[in-house]
Amino acid sequence: MNDVASNPEPFDSSVLGAAVRDEFPRIVNDLGDLVRIPSVAWSAFDPAEVQRSAEAVARLARDTGAFSMVDIRRAPVGDGDELGQPAVVARRDAAPGYPTVLLYAHHDVQPPGDRDHWDTEVYEPTLIDGRIYGRGAADDKAGVMAHIGAIRSLVSVFGDDLRVGIRLFIEGEEEFGSRSFAAFLEQNADDLEADAIVVADSGNWDEQTPGLTVALRGNVTFALTVRTLAHASHSGMFGGAVPDAMLAAVRTLDTMWDAEGAVAIDGLTRHEADTPDYASERLRDEAGLPEGVSEIGRGSVASRLWFQPSVTVTGINAPSVDxxxxxxxxxxxxxxxxxxxxxxxxxxxYAHIRRHLEANAAFGAQLEFADVDLGDPFLVDTTGPAVAAITTAMTSAWGVEPVELGIGGSIPFIADLVQTFPSAEILVTGVEDPNSRAHSPNESLHVEGFRKSVTAEALFLAALRARGADASAADA
Known part of the structure; x- marks a missing residue:
């Protein structure tokens, strides 16, 4: 990215903020229309809804008037004939000497889960006490509309004279593992290449304070089968002498934690970094930890959530109680x-985890590993000019400086972005807050925080536009 010009073209941030406010009711209405589309990319759901969602996003991109190209594309999954879910790609080239930014979000959503646990209709956006409830309202259709809204506002102020290059990439299968992501990048690299990449799929510190994500944990997931018998046997006749698989599984899995609940797998590392104050009371409230149930692990709350490994058993195949x-x-x-x-x-x-489980298989149980999925963690280089620009934009839009966050969750495709575009600065932003409950029933979006997020992105794009054509001036 070009360095900031010695005399950058000035722009009035209040004018751009007013443009976002004028545009905001339409942004919210369009967000509601997207929420009404149940675009779940998982194989058990209707793929036509994901296609319908992609077409809706493509229309929104075209209607901004900012792009010379808007297209819906797919890429292969692995080496077979299967294609991934539809993604929207849009392109506007930069004027000579001006930077290009890639804006990423995803239009697919998590499955609804147990509808009885929702207080509102899952796919009907509902405004309650300043929050919009509905699946995808926060994760990540608000990210889609943050990009669209920022571009609309920029066009309303500068017309066609945007100068900055803009690439738009709205994926359709992030919640389903981004299975075609690497192939999509490879096939569409020319239309996606940029100096900076904004990934709008994270969150803010709270409803009043923006966040810039600078660290993401990676993930290792796998299916583990624990086997102790050639066939089922009567528990009364053989119980007490023969280890059943459930006993062996419980004892084997338990070795992955110590008495305080901290991970006890040799070889798994932790990242050392300063963390903001994250009170235990806030943790209990946000996580729904009842009185009397203790926290687990050691170190500061933020360190445990962002910079240390964690292990969770997320599912089990065994007979139901009934x-x-x-x-x-x-x-x-x-x-x-x-x-x-x-x-x-x-x-x-993963190598350390597997070695640990095999060494600690209770009663000599046979272990089988399958469906292994790996996603690398990510650390942001915070010294670049794009980080400085987004930090300034967030401060202006929110009235307070952003908190540099780590995220306990994972966004594995960022490693693919780094590999494909190694020179690009990657900025991980978002519109969620700790009460958004992404992936859970009663997912919601804080409306005023959303407006500030749109404003911050519009100011960021305007700041890139204000960078002088240093390279062109130097060549002249």
Whole structure:
């Protein structure tokens, strides 16, 4: 990216802020229309809805008037004939000497989950106490509309004289593992290449304070089958002498944590960095931790959430309580999800995890590993000019400086972005806050925080536009 010019073209941030306010009711209405589309990319759901969502996003992109090209594209999944879900790509080239920014978000959403746990209709945007409820309202259709709204506002102020280059990439399968992401980047690199990449799929510190994500944990997930018997046996006849698979699974899995609940797998590392104050009271409130249930792990709350590994058993295949019989189970399969600290490659972490489980298999149980999925962690270089520009824009829009955040969750495709565009600065922003409950029932978006996020992105784009054509001036 070009350095800031010695005499950058000035722009009035208040004018751009007013443009966002004027445009905001339409932005919210368009967000509501997107929320009404149940665009779940998982294979058990209707793919026509994901296609409908992509077409809606493409129309929104075209209607900004900012792009010379808007297209819906797919890429292959692996080496077979299967294609990934539809993504929207749009392009506007920069004027000579001006930078180009890639704006990323995703238009697919998580499945609804148990509808009985929702207080509103899942796919009907509902405004309650300053928050919009509905699946995808925060994650990540608000990210889509933050990009569209910022571009609209920029066009309303500068017309066609944007100068800055803009690439738009709205993915359609992020919640389904971004299975065609790497292939999509490879096939569309020319239309996506940029000096800076804004990934609008994270969150803010709280409803009043913006956040810039500078660290993401990686992830290792796999299915583990624990087998102790060739067939099921009567628990009364053989129980007490023969280890059933459930006993072996529980004892084996338990070795991954110590008595305080901290991860106890040799070889898994932690990242050392300063963290903001994250009170235990806030943790209990945001996580829904009842009185009497203790926290786990060691170190500051933020360190445990952002910079240390964690292990969660997210699913189990075993007879339900209603179907239980007096039987020693021959095999049990569990799904294990491990968050990997920034700085450690996911493949390295998986090797340590597997070695640990194999060395600690209770009663000599046979272990089988399957469906392994790896995603590397990410650390942001905060010294670049794009980070400085987005920090200034957030401060202006929100009235307070952003907090540099780590995120306990993972965005594995960022590693693909880094590999494909190694010279680009990557900025991880978002519109969520701790009460958004992304992936959960009653997902919601704080409306005023959303407006500030749109304003911050518009100011960021305007700041890129204000950078002088240093390269052109030097050549002259």
């Amino acid at each position: 179907q239980a019989s007096n039987t020693l189970l021959p095999a049990v399969t569990v799904r294990v999800s491990v968050r990997v600290a920034p700085g450690q490659p996911a493949a390295e972490a």
